[in-house]
Amino acid sequence: MHIAILGRQPALGMAELEQLYGSRAVRWFSDTTAIIDSPAFDFERLGGTQKAGRVVSELRGDWRQVSMKLVSAYAQAWADHEGKITLGISAYGFKTTPRDVQKTGIILKGKLKERGVSLRLIPNTDIALSSATSHHNKLGLSDNHVELIVVRGANGAAIIAESVGAQNITALAARDQGRPKRDAFVGMLPPKLARMMVNLAPVKAGRILDPFCGTGVLLQEAALLGYDVYGTDLVPKMVQFTQANLNWLTDTHHVTPNVTLDTGDAMTYQWQAPVNAVSCEAYLGQPFSAPPSPGKLTEVRGNCNHIISEFLRNIAPQLAPGTPLCVAVPAWRDSAGRFTHLPLVDSVGSLGFNRTTLRHVRDDQLLYYREDQVVARELLLLTKC
Ligand SMILES: C[S@@+](CC[C@H](N)C(=O)[O-])C[C@H]1O[C@@H](n2cnc3c(N)ncnc32)[C@H](O)[C@@H]1O
Structure with a gap:
């Protein structure tokens, strides 16, 4: 069993x-953490989990009680440990201070010293180490680099877990900033979100299509996850950008994906089979730095709705029943934080798709945005009827 420390938007x-492990294998533990009970769990493939740990103990209590248990368990477990241990301790959901978390580590360090075992403790500036600190210290990646993740759940239950790694922010940033072709106007899909979107249209293997491929961020993540990739875009320059970025990925990341690219209008294009899943950030309309006027919003919303519904109408008969899709569509936030959605969100059934209903997340939580963004991405999870 594993516990996941979820990212900035835990619902995503x-x-x-x-979607990856099935609704029965996952459950909320607190509002920012989830339990996964699946032998298939693979932290490395996730975009929306910052850290994960293998659950080693379930108990109840406040920080003091859990801390005592932790010290006695690990003083014993590591009493004969070979080599120096680097240790980080991260607490989530406890009413405690960085100082008290640190104190737990210092007490453990003292007990181990008596047994001749040396321990380097990562200082806590917060009660939980940031994923950057965990990643840079390689915590969870070997027997000598350990992070104890201690989480208090909504009902007072607590979990102690040993980290299996933290999100590789260095690699994510390198993919985001290092790719040769970027285009601020078509948008900057964050690689983490692209990875989540690939996983939100889950298939074991095969070819993933992005019919609005832009600079190819989503296809890069799909290629890294081992899929064949297929991209089309209305604009020839974008197809060239995707090609250049995928070439760069092949040169720098030791992957050799099967790549198919073409220029085409998603409203009319005939894709070649096989298409095993579709994941894309569709046309989002123009970017806005402030909420648009009602007239402007009506115009942009109508335009996006037309392009995306015609795309869905066009692709529906080309897909095998059961094919999963994750389509990011725009939703506009007003100054009070309310969203205006695309009309098609309520009528995907008439376009040949079923909307996938999740057990643990409501549809209206599948929105990705930052506080300063007007255009949010609404993730539509669909399956071909
Ligand atoms: C929001 S961007 C996608 C950006 C992409 N995720 C990336 O990684 O760069 C939308 C893309 O849709 C393309 N597009 C707009 N209308 C289209 C249409 N009718 N058919 C195909 N592509 C279209 C644009 O050229 C643009 O590249």
């Missing part, structure tokens, strides 16, 4: 886990 991370 939970949706990803549910």
Whole structure:
């Protein structure tokens, strides 16, 4: 059993886990963490989980009680440990201070010293180490680099877990900033979100299609996850950008994906089989730095709705029944934080698709945005009827 420390928008991370491992194998433990009970769990493939740990103990209590248990268990477990241990301790959901978390580590360090075992403790500036600190210290990646993840759940239950790794922020940033072709106007899909979107249209293997491929961020993540990739875009320059970025990925990341690219209008294009899953950030309309006027919003919303519904109408008969799709469509936030959605969100059934209903996440939580963004991405999870 594993516990996942979910990212900035926990519902999206939970949706990803549910789609990958099934609704029965996952559950919320607190509002920012999830339990996964699946032998298939693979932290490395996730976009929406910051850290994960193998659950080693379930108990109840406040920080003081859990801390005592932790010290006695690990003083014993590591009494004869060979080599120096680097240790980080991260607490989630406890009413405690960084100082008290640190104190737990210092007491453990003292007890181990008596047994001749040396331990380097990572300082806590917060009660939980940031994923950057965990990643840079390689915590969870070997027997000598350990992070104890201690989580208090909604009902007072607590879990102690040993980290299996933290999100590789260095690699994510390198993919985001290092790819040769970027285009601020078509948008900057964050690789983490692209990875989640691939996982939200889950297939074991095969070819993933992005019919609005832009600069190819989503296809890069799909290629890294081992899929064949297929991209089309209305604009020839975008197809060239995707090609250049995938070439760069092949040169720098030791992957050799099967790549198919073409220029084409998603409203009319005939894709070659096989298409095993579709994942895309569709046309989002123009970017806005402030909420648009009602007239402007009506115009942009109508335009996006037309392109995306015609795309869905066009692709529906080309897909085998059961094919999963994750389509990011725009939703506009007003100054009070309310969203205006695309009309098609309520009528995908008439276009040949079923909307996938998740057990642990509501549809209205599948929105990705930052506080300063007007255009949010609404993730539609669909299956071909
Ligand atoms: C939001 S961007 C996608 C960006 C992409 N995720 C990336 O990684 O760069 C939308 C893309 O849709 C393309 N597009 C717009 N209308 C289209 C249409 N009718 N058919 C195909 N592509 C279209 C644009 O050229 C643009 O590249």
